[in-house]
Amino acid sequence: MSSKVLELSVDYGEATIIRDEDSSNPVAVRFDHVRKTYKLYKNDRQRLLAAFSKRIHCDEINASDDLTFTCRRGEALAFLGDNGAGKSTALKMITGVCFPTSGTIEVHGRVSALLELSAGFDMRLSGMENVRMRCQLWGLSAEEAEELIPEIVDFSELGKYIEQPMRTYSSGMRARLGFAFASSIKPDILVVDEALSVGDRKFSAKCRKRVNEIIAKENVTVLFVTHSTGQAKEFCTRGIVLDHGKTMFEGSIDDAVAYYENT
Template sequence: MSSSEAPIAIKFDHVTKTYKLYENDKQRFLSVFRSNDKRKLVATVNACDDLSFEVKRGEAVAFLGTNGAGKSTTLKMITGVTYPTKGEVTVNGTVSALLELTAGFDMKLTGRENIYLRGHALGLEREEIAELEPKVVEFADLGVYIDQPVRTYSSGMKSRLGFAFAVSSDPEILVVDEALSVGDKQFQKKCFARVREIMEKEDVTVLFVTHTSSAAEEFCTRGIVLDHGSKKFDGSIEDAIAYYEGNY
């Protein structure tokens, strides 16, 4: 099946995500209860601004842009971490995200217990998590620390566990936000190899955010260039990189 004939995996329809910036944390907290009180509102920022695009199932798409371009916000809306202020986001398929790898861990629980915690949070049945567990344990390669409280882990160990969980399932949509620099060089190679393995399955849709053009070209066939939340270019990865490097 050609990409033009493939079903839509992700669609953004005139999506805007607006963040309100307050003078301090106290004013941000009070704004929850005083929605009409804007005296301490410093500014509003559109992290995504009337953004529209479609990604077909099986495509590998890179999002290119400088810091603040809206790349991570776009991915967070796809994963359901945040929601659009205006417009509609459609996602068809199960999503595995390599975003904030250490988010959501319970520091008091062991690594193994956190596997079950994350699995339940994703709506998996206990039998499904039990089948997933040995794959995560093997990939993370934490040794005896897998049964120690996560509060005893280094930041690298937490990232390894988070990455292992994300890539041990069989996602329909894989979201990668520069998360491949995990652990030592040997583990990084293992991460790249697993991502390639997932991408070789033709029905898997991959969204990849990076500041490195070579990495985008290695993994993706299409590129979307973002600037201040707006789409500036959408085309082949070679043309997208040329546009990005020529303008930013």
């Protein structure tokens, strides 16, 4: 999609978020001195009181701390780091799940996220009904949805279960359907967070193959979080190493992996 279907620029105090669907922009994602601060309270009562008084004490932690990087169109960028390094927080800000405390975030293009794959489903509805609902939320026309749905159902390998209520699904079945949808809608920007271990070994290999096909054939920008340096090298050409929300290293994927493994 090359035209600007949606443009959004919002100020959140000291933070600015710019989003549009301009897939012709050479920049896919840009972070400029982004900080995301979480306030930690002793209990829920303290959190509630803080809404009415600034005198309530809390600890603060910067999940992202002065984070600056640019991911260009068609690039595959890996985020490396230990637990708590701020990798997933960066991806959640790109997808709009959470918002920065300060700094500027630009996202140019339609984003599909392979994050919490089973999130957002209505358990009362069938798998097919959930797929149709997500197609509507994505703004797909009836014709586009009818063309896409068979591919989603086939990839999920759910068979007749696709017509059953999702409350009857196992967590693995829900994740399969989530992956099938998110990877089938041909996004401009694909965000992946440890989502490639869906299901058994055979289906997991199928997921990895699908991501490789997306990267190779569709010029999709990929932002990838993983603890597996092997997967990072498989999918990405560039890497960023994070530690406590700060950028420790940025460069080619081989150099980034070497830095991460030696620190």
